[in-house]
Amino acid sequence: MQAMLMAIPDATDDGAVEQWIHRRLQEPGGLFRVIASSETDPAMGFIQVGPVNRRNRTGYGAIAVSKTARLPGIGQIAMRELMRAACRDLGLRKLMAEIRVDNFTAIQLNLMAGYRIVGTLAAHFTDARGKQHDVLLFERLLDPGEFQAARA
Amino acid sequence: MSVQDRVFAAFREALDVEDGIDRSRLVYRDYAEWTSIGHMTLVAALETEFDTMLDTNDILAMSSFDKAVEIMTRYAAN
Numbered sequence: 001m002q003a004m005l006m007a008i009p010d011a012t013d014d015g016a017v018e019q020w021i022h023r024r025l026q027e028p029g030g031l032f033r034v035i036a037s038s039e040t041d042p043a044m045g046f047i048q049v050g051p052v053n054r055r056n057r058t059g060y061g062a063i064a065v066s067k068t069a070r071l072p073g074i075g076q077i078a079m080r081e082l083m084r085a086a087c088r089d090l091g092l093r094k095l096m097a098e099i100r101v102d103n104f105t106a107i108q109l110n111l112m113a114g115y116r117i118v119g120t121l122a123a124h125f126t127d128a129r130g131k132q133h134d135v136l137l138f139e140r141l142l143d144p145g146e147f148q149a150a151r152a
Numbered sequence: 153m154s155v156q157d158r159v160f161a162a163f164r165e166a167l168d169v170e171d172g173i174d175r176s177r178l179v180y181r182d183y184a185e186w187t188s189i190g191h192m193t194l195v196a197a198l199e200t201e202f203d204t205m206l207d208t209n210d211i212l213a214m215s216s217f218d219k220a221v222e223i224m225t226r227y228a229a230n
Contacts, residue, residue, distance in 0.1 A: 072180045073211035076192045080208075108189045112196065 029054045031085055035065065035078055044069035047082040049090060061086055061095040061140075063109075075105075079113045087142035097138040100125060107136065115140040155228045159221050162197035166190065178217035194220075202227050 024032035030050025034043045045065035052059035063078040086092045097115060099106045111117075115138040124135035153161075163169045163178060167185040180186050186194070195211055202224060206214075210223045 070181070071212045072188070072191045072215050073195060075188055076195060077208050077211055105189060109192065112189075112192050 024048055024050070027051065029090065030059060031090060033081075033085070035063075035069075035074070037071070044071075044074060045078060047078055047085070049082070049086050049092070049095070052090065052092065056094075057092050058094040058096065059086060059090070059092050061097055075109055076113075079109060083113065083140065083142060084147040087144055087147050093142055095140045095142060097140075098124070098135045099138065101134045101136055110138050110140075113140065155225050156221050158201050158228075159198065159217070159224050162194060162201045163217060163220075166194040166197040175217045180215040198224060204230075 021032065024030075027048075027050035029052035030048065032046060032048045032050075035045040035047065036043050043066075045063065047061070047063045049059045049061050061082050063075065063082055065075050065078060083095060086095050095115075096118075097110055098121065099110065101107075101120070118137040118139050121135040121137055123132040125133045127133065160169070160175070164171070167178075167183065167190050169178065169183075169185075177183060178186065180191065191211075191214075195206055195214070198220070199205055204227050206223075206227075214220050214223055
């Protein structure tokens, strides 16, 4: 999962995860929120925005949902909340995303959420085995009028 | 057209469901086309059909055709 998220963790023990979350929370102008079910409690994933360019009001957005999360539409809801929070809570006017060309589910999810592909970043990500992957760059303009509905 | 027919039309469009299918077979992750991505397509089709935006809890609860009809009946009434 980390490789598809284009992140190579140095460690995955509780302390390392806690530090990683702390760093995400310190992202200037960004946000990090955990997705959890009030019925089942365990975290199912997260949404994050960062890095953010506050002058341009743009930022990189990402969601991650555990494969064990079986609820229908959880990725879609996470994506909606990501865009709503970026627009309404952070005041951003555009989200961007970088996704590996072989991450078909994420590509579909982003396209269905209204992102468009800007282009391909060649050999942009190197995985833990040293293999390089092309990455698609996406953008999604955010209109505050889109996000009037009740918060998730 | 009844709510059930409108919901079925959305399923047909989103998940390539055939007209004569036993609708009790339409269950999230049991029916082959009804994947997480299929669910997004289905929600979009239902939102278009009923000209509405589904509430978060309704998206999460929509795990079968019968449940979808139950949920969309509320939207049709509003």
